[in-house]
Amino acid sequence: MLGDYWIDIAVTNSLPQTALENAARVLAMNNLDIMRSHLDVLSDGNNGNVTMLRLLVSSIDKDKPLHDEILDQMKEELKRTKWMDPITMDLVFTKYPWLGVIKGEIITAMCCLLHPIMAPTNQYAFSRSNIFETIMKDRYIRYASDIAELFLDRFNPNDPIRDDEFSMRKEKLLKQIGSDVEDSLAKELLAKMLDIVSHTFRTNVYLQNRYALGLRLDPRVMHTQESQTRDGPYGVFFCHGRRFNAFHCRFRDISRGGMRIVTPANSELHALESSRQYEECWGLAFAQHLKNKDIPEGGSKAVVLIQCDDLTSEAKQFIMRKSVKAFTNTLLDLILENEETKSHIVDRLGKKEVLYLGPDEQVTVDDIDWIVKRAKLRGYDNPNALMSSKPRAGINHKEYGVTSEGVNCFLDEALQRVLSINPKKDRFSLKLTGGPGGDVAGNMIKLSIRDYGRNVSFVGIADESGCAEDPDGLDHEELLRLVDMGLTISHFDPTKLGPDGSIHLVDNEAGIKHRNSMHNRLKADAFVPCGGRPNTIDISNYKAFLNADGEPSSKLIVEGANLFITKEARKALYDEAGVTIIKDSSANKCGVITSSYEICAAMMLSEEEFYEQKDTIVNEVLEKLRSLARLEAELLFREFESEPGKSHVSKRCIIYVTFIVDKRLLLTTILSRLHAGYKSTY
Amino acid sequence: MDHLKAISAIEDANLDPYMNLKSHLPDGRFMLTYIRPGTGRILNVIQNLPRSFSGGYLPLTKAQVFTSEDEKLSISIFVYGNEVESNSKLHLDDGAHIIDYAKKIQDGLFRSDRLVPSSCDLFNQDELRAYFQKCPKTYILRSEPRRFLKQRLLYEEVSGTECMAVSFEVRTK
Numbered sequence: 001m002l003g004d005y006w007i008d009i010a011v012t013n014s015l016p017q018t019a020l021e022n023a024a025r026v027l028a029m030n031n032l033d034i035m036r037s038h039l040d041v042l043s044d045g046n047n048g049n050v051t052m053l054r055l056l057v058s059s060i061d062k063d064k065p066l067h068d069e070i071l072d073q074m075k076e077e078l079k080r081t082k083w084m085d086p087i088t089m090d091l092v093f094t095k096y097p098w099l100g101v102i103k104g105e106i107i108t109a110m111c112c113l114l115h116p117i118m119a120p121t122n123q124y125a126f127s128r129s130n131i132f133e134t135i136m137k138d139r140y141i142r143y144a145s146d147i148a149e150l151f152l153d154r155f156n157p158n159d160p161i162r163d164d165e166f167s168m169r170k171e172k173l174l175k176q177i178g179s180d181v182e183d184s185l186a187k188e189l190l191a192k193m194l195d196i197v198s199h200t201f202r203t204n205v206y207l208q209n210r211y212a213l214g215l216r217l218d219p220r221v222m223h224t225q226e227s228q229t230r231d232g233p234y235g236v237f238f239c240h241g242r243r244f245n246a247f248h249c250r251f252r253d254i255s256r257g258g259m260r261i262v263t264p265a266n267s268e269l270h271a272l273e274s275s276r277q278y279e280e281c282w283g284l285a286f287a288q289h290l291k292n293k294d295i296p297e298g299g300s301k302a303v304v305l306i307q308c309d310d311l312t313s314e315a316k317q318f319i320m321r322k323s324v325k326a327f328t329n330t331l332l333d334l335i336l337e338n339e340e341t342k343s344h345i346v347d348r349l350g351k352k353e354v355l356y357l358g359p360d361e362q363v364t365v366d367d368i369d370w371i372v373k374r375a376k377l378r379g380y381d382n383p384n385a386l387m388s389s390k391p392r393a394g395i396n397h398k399e400y401g402v403t404s405e406g407v408n409c410f411l412d413e414a415l416q417r418v419l420s421i422n423p424k425k426d427r428f429s430l431k432l433t434g435g436p437g438g439d440v441a442g443n444m445i446k447l448s449i450r451d452y453g454r455n456v457s458f459v460g461i462a463d464e465s466g467c468a469e470d471p472d473g474l475d476h477e478e479l480l481r482l483v484d485m486g487l488t489i490s491h492f493d494p495t496k497l498g499p500d501g502s503i504h505l506v507d508n509e510a511g512i513k514h515r516n517s518m519h520n521r522l523k524a525d526a527f528v529p530c531g532g533r534p535n536t537i538d539i540s541n542y543k544a545f546l547n548a549d550g551e552p553s554s555k556l557i558v559e560g561a562n563l564f565i566t567k568e569a570r571k572a573l574y575d576e577a578g579v580t581i582i583k584d585s586s587a588n589k590c591g592v593i594t595s596s597y598e599i600c601a602a603m604m605l606s607e608e609e610f611y612e613q614k615d616t617i618v619n620e621v622l623e624k625l626r627s628l629a630r631l632e633a634e635l636l637f638r639e640f641e642s643e644p645g646k647s648h649v650s651k652r653c654i655i656y657v658t659f660i661v662d663k664r665l666l667l668t669t670i671l672s673r674l675h676a677g678y679k680s681t682y
Numbered sequence: 683m684d685h686l687k688a689i690s691a692i693e694d695a696n697l698d699p700y701m702n703l704k705s706h707l708p709d710g711r712f713m714l715t716y717i718r719p720g721t722g723r724i725l726n727v728i729q730n731l732p733r734s735f736s737g738g739y740l741p742l743t744k745a746q747v748f749t750s751e752d753e754k755l756s757i758s759i760f761v762y763g764n765e766v767e768s769n770s771k772l773h774l775d776d777g778a779h780i781i782d783y784a785k786k787i788q789d790g791l792f793r794s795d796r797l798v799p800s801s802c803d804l805f806n807q808d809e810l811r812a813y814f815q816k817c818p819k820t821y822i823l824r825s826e827p828r829r830f831l832k833q834r835l836l837y838e839e840v841s842g843t844e845c846m847a848v849s850f851e852v853r854t855k
Binding site for chain 1: 721724725728729731733734738739741742743744745746747748749753756758815816817818820821824829832833836837839840841842843844845846847848849850851852853
């Protein structure tokens with residue numbers, strides 16, 4: 001007998017092969033055989049493509065006809081597959097089909113969330129693979145399923161369980177786990193899963209057509225005993241989706257900060273990044289908080305960690321864009337107040353939240369556009385205010401080099417005050433991490449050449465593709481060509497190198513070594529990290545920055561990139577080698593100031609009005625940035641010179657920041673009220 | 683024709699119909715064909731499809747799975763790579779069968795048939811011709827009109843979004 005059902009599926013922006021495989025897995029799980037199939041890919045204009053699938057399926061079990069309930073459930077399962085992580089798929093399609101798709105997704109999400117929480121206490125016991133292996137064992141999956149069930153019942157919009165019933169069921173589960181589970185590792189993990197349920201304020205798990213699974217967490221659940229003494233954030237969002245996990249962390253109700261995408265090159269690195277993902281997000285958000293001293297908003301950061309090491313470069317790009325969409329749409333699920341969210345989300349926080357995002361590493365102009373359009377489509381109060389650096393009705397950071405304007409001001413001041421170099425008259429050398437195609441490094445190259453001409457000599461530049469080195473200085477025209485074309489350093493024309501120049505690519509071991517050690521090896525007057533992973537220089541490796549005689553390879557560091565050097569390494573470099581370091585929270589503060597001004601303008605002007613006056617606005621903002629950077633640089637050096645011997649120049653600034661942060665609370669309240677007033681008036 | 687030759691060769695040799703074929707199409711695309719005995723092996727075939735080729739990444743752009751009437755044999759064909767533009771250029775009469783069928787819907791000829799989609803603006807001739815520009819030529823030529831129009835509605839549901847639309851239909855004779 002031939003097939004029983006025709007199934008038509010239209011799916012946007014999915015790799016066609018993946019869409020077909022996902023559908024085939026759902027059908028196989030439901031005991032359906034594909035008898036006939038057609039797949040075609042249609043254009044969807046600027047939005048991408050639509051994969052059209054038509055399948056003729058036949059039930060393997062002829063005695064059990066498909067009824068409407070199964071078909072409805074299968075429809076939902078098919079829809080979820082686009083956004084489901086491969087681990088969840090294996091869990092619910094292969095290992096434990098009885099779990100069901102939603103519970104499987106909750107369990108996978110919780111395992112991903114457990115890793116950065118638990119790893120700091122014991123990175124070996126609580127490795128990512130151990131966590132998954134333990135929770136998904138036959139013996140423990142039942143408890144994980146019960147916890148997922150409790151989570152679903154607590155947030156069931158039709159009939160959420162009361163707090164007392166929740167506490168009773170939670171205690172009962174804890175008791176069961178305590179008495180039945182012998183493995184202490186499993187016991188700890190399951191208990192923490194329950195803790196996550198208790199510390200969840202909101203979730204989008206019941207929203208139809210959601211992209212990923214999102215949780216608005218009480219930040220206390222993220223902190224281990226060791227980290228309890230440090231500053232806790234105001235709010236944390238966690239999002240789990242297909243091939244990615246993301247955190248958003250903010251230190252005040254109204255906060256501003258960027259979103260970065262992290263794409264580790266292999267599975268080992270991914271596991272490492274996963275273990276410190278929250279730490280990175282917290283650290284970056286805190287650094288941002290300090291950095292936001294010139295604006296009323298507190299600091300925030302979002303870190304999207306993507307597993308893409310097994311993908312082709314095209315597929316990786318595809319997954320990156322898809323992850324940004326899924327993450328930001330999930331944030332919208334959790335902060336939007338409309339009929340859809342009100343009827344599907346149980347709110348245990350009890351207050352409205354507003355988020356402000358901006359671009360950071362690997363976020364593209366298309367991402368920015370999509371986020372704003374999506375916010376508009378979903379009825380977000382002020383969609384233009386959600387994301388800064390918009391190419392049209394905004395001030396794009398890369399286009400105008402706003403962050404680098406500040407870094408350059410600090411560098412200028414520091415060269416004069418620390419090294420007695422007048423960059424307008426004297427020759428000096430720089431080494432940079434971050435490539436000509438990147439925002440901060442590319443614009444640093446451009447601005448340094450604009451302001452100092454032939455006086456500046458770039459002796460080394462390293463980025464994700466490799467590094468170029470030349471003791472005589474890399475050719476300016478060639479560097480500007482790469483900047484203009486947005487290319488990596490690997491595209492540097494070797495014929496433009498001096499006699500002692502060289503290029504090393506990361507496609508071989510020796511090349512990777514050269515690239516990774518460039519910032520330590522090369523001697524230059526100043527080192528300006530404008531890209532690279534956080535904590536690249538730490539207490540275990542800072543000595544590599546010193547020559548054999550103990551002299552530093554550069555006496556001055558201006559941190560264009562965030563957290564490139566750890567606090568301990570910073571102190572050691574100053575104490576042992578007298579390296580003067582301009583901290584990230586001072587040096588690269590201008591990006592966020594621009595975003596703040598852009599969003600203030602977006603609240604007051606229509607898109608068209610902004611666009612009409614864009615040139616004037618941009619020029620005024622650039623002038624303001626230079627003046628704010630100069631003011632702080634002068635203050636820092638004045639303070640530093642008045643008390644020589646202080647460990648690093650930003651220390652005074654921190655005191656200054658703390659004072660301002662307290663004042664900011666008042667300003668934030670005023671801004672919120674102004675915003676509310678503006679909304680009610682118009 | 684290649685598939686038929688392969689199947690008859692297997693039949694002649696009295697072997698299990700189990701074969702993988704790889705062909706290069708003249709326009710640079712790849713075609714992979716898997717012939718398998720019986721049914722129920724499609725998932726396995728799909729899961730083992732290549733994700734990249736020696737020349738780099740090529741997207742899967744077409745897939746067709748057929749099962750013989752007696753369920754003794756299945757043929758799965760997967761095409762990787764985009765068709766060259768000159769081959770995919772539409773002629774004026776391409777899709778005429780769909781436009782004719784759509785006109786009948788608009789004229790109310792199938793009003794009592796619940797399997798046929800209802801009349802709507804998307805089925806007007808100009809709208810359909812504009813939509814054809816987004817479709818691969820073979821999809822238009824090969825599609826049965828009712829099926830094509832049902833999928834047009836699904837396309838509309840997801841176009842411009844990141845969503846997925848699914849529709850079930852009991853198979854009738």
